[in-house]
Amino acid sequence: CLALSIDARAQYAVEAELQAAIQTFGALGAAGVVMDVHTGEILALASLPDFDPNSPPAPDDEVLFNRAAQGVYEMGSTFKTFTTAMVLDSGKAGLNTLFDARAPLAVGRFRISDFH
Structure with a gap:
């Protein structure tokens, strides 16, 4: 038995926000997922551009x-939320702690630089 966990209101909101972001930033596409962290249920999942399943595009069309x-995708800045949560949870830094990210950070034999 397959039970869908999609919340219609959340789905609509995700699609609307993604469409607005595509317009604002001139993006070629966008994706979003909303998950209940307690149950793992997917409440919304969207990929744009999308298509009308009643009139499917050619098999090689990018909308598929x-x-x-x-x-x-690279994790990029999305991973910063996990790093921040771990630092706060460990007590090694607080909400008002500042870090100078201009110089590379040496970890063992590796040097890590901020991309920006």
């Missing part, structure tokens, strides 16, 4: 690529 489920 599901950015949310098939895309492979």
